[in-house]
Amino acid sequence: MLKQLLHKGFSISLALIVLFSTVSFTIEKHYCGDVLVDVSVFYEAEKCGMEAIELAQKKSCCKDEIDIVEGQDELKISSFEDLEFEKQQFLSAFIYSYINGFESLPKQTIPHKDYSPPNLVADIQVLDQVFII
Secondary structure, three states: OHHHHHHHHHHHHHHHHHHHHHOOEEEEEEEEOOEEEEEEEOOOOOOOOOHHHHHHHOOOOEEEEEEEEOOOOOOOOOOHHHOOHHHHHHHHHHHHHHHHOOOOOOOOOOOOOOOOOOOOOOOHHHHHOOOOO
16 A cells, blocks of 8 residues: 555656656746836736837837746656666666565464453452552
8 A cells, every 4th residue: 555655656756857847938027127017927028018109219118038948858768778787787686685685574363362351340459459569
């Protein structure tokens, strides 16, 4: 049960790592002068409305910055056979010694598991005033 739970958790975490390492996105910032007006991820940033005035003046006080965060494009899929022979030998020996290094405990039987004690009519130790010290 615990082994399956750990296996599923590890698989999910590896899948999420691969997903987030391959995702690409853009961060767009709109400045009006030196003041940051809007920041947007995945969409175009909202403009400040100065574009109409800038067309008449032909001088722009607004600027847009676009930061592109690119994820990984290619994933290298390698197998055990792609490793060098020495590394394959070391890995095989390590896994074999690690798996066989643990011994399971023998199954213990409890002889009095189904035994129910007799019903007590009176507490004999208290009646006879006999206590183990």
